[in-house]
Amino acid sequence: MMSFFKALVLTVFAAGSAAAAEQESIAYGKALVEANCARCHAVGTADASRHAAAPAFRTLSERYPLGALEEALGEGISTGHPDMPEFIATPAQIEAIIAYIGSLQTR
Template identity: 60%
Template sequence: MRPNSRLSAAIIAALVALPATHTEAEELRGKALVETNCARCHAVGSNDTSTHPDAPPFRTLSKRYPIEDLEEALAEGISTGHPDMPEFVASPDQIDAIIAYIRSVQDR
């Protein structure tokens, strides 16, 4: 293999290893955020069960209200919900990632 061919192959391999889209990268960041901050009570995946009886699974949130309505709550700090829910305030980048992830797991 020629030097330029090896470099091209390395670049292609690196690109293939990256998430396919910006949205996919956001979804991955959002998944990590909800797993860290929400999964103690909420089902955050596509088929798990909430451990807290008052914590709705994230995959069903769009049945309750538009997902975009969560943006303001996340920015101001979610302090309502179920009684045991800790307050969580997210940055704008975190909000975008969380919303992207929640959209990705909605029941269709």
């Protein structure tokens, strides 16, 4: 009986740690897109893009699978709207940005 309880406690602890890590990743992604993308793109849940050709991040999954965005970030996004600057992210930044974008997607 005690080993079942220990396993249950460890499972709950692991789930809590994973959830905390996911929230930390989302917060890091949010900081990255606010610093690098918000001058053109809507990066929040209800804001409008400042650049007409820049899609709101909350609608990106309607245009692209998030996996495609992950690949584009890894290769360095150099297209998009005509005056979009090239952006190359590290693997940790890519993971965080995708986590944040995923957290925003309209359902």
